[in-house]
Amino acid sequence: MEDKEIVLFSRARLAKSFFKRLRGLMGIRGLSEGECLVITPCSSIHTFFMKFDIDVAFVDKDLRVLKIVEDLRPGKLVMPVKGAYSVIEADSRFSSMKDLEVGSKLAIINK
Structure with a gap:
């Protein structure tokens, strides 16, 4: 896997x-472009009572991507992902997660 920023x-x-964590994205109409929700600790999710499709990345404590789920529709359940510590959720309409691969290492930069 090639390193890229x-x-x-x-x-x-x-x-x-x-x-x-329980509420997550329930009850909102969507996220803005460039915005995500990070749920931690978390290893499984549901999209019950949500109003939009999401892209999801499950990551471990080192922010290494373990699983990616694209275009997850409302009313669905993703069973626990072994080793997952956090989940990153984004509105599928604007998500950059299509650039991710399992094994990618993420970084959080505060500005």
Whole structure:
């Protein structure tokens, strides 16, 4: 896998508390272009009561991509991913996750 630097998202929402992790993206109409939700700790998700399709990346504690799910429709369930520590969710309409591969190493840069 070739090393390359790409900006996937310019803004991230963080869901660490029990309530924020439980709520996730339920009840909102979508995320803006360049925006994602990071749910941690998390190894499985559902899209019940959501209003839009999402792209999802499951990552380990080192931010290495373990699994990618594209265009996940509302009302679906993704079973636990072994080794996953966090999940990154983005609106499928704007997602840059199509540039990811399993095994990619992500970095978070605060600006």
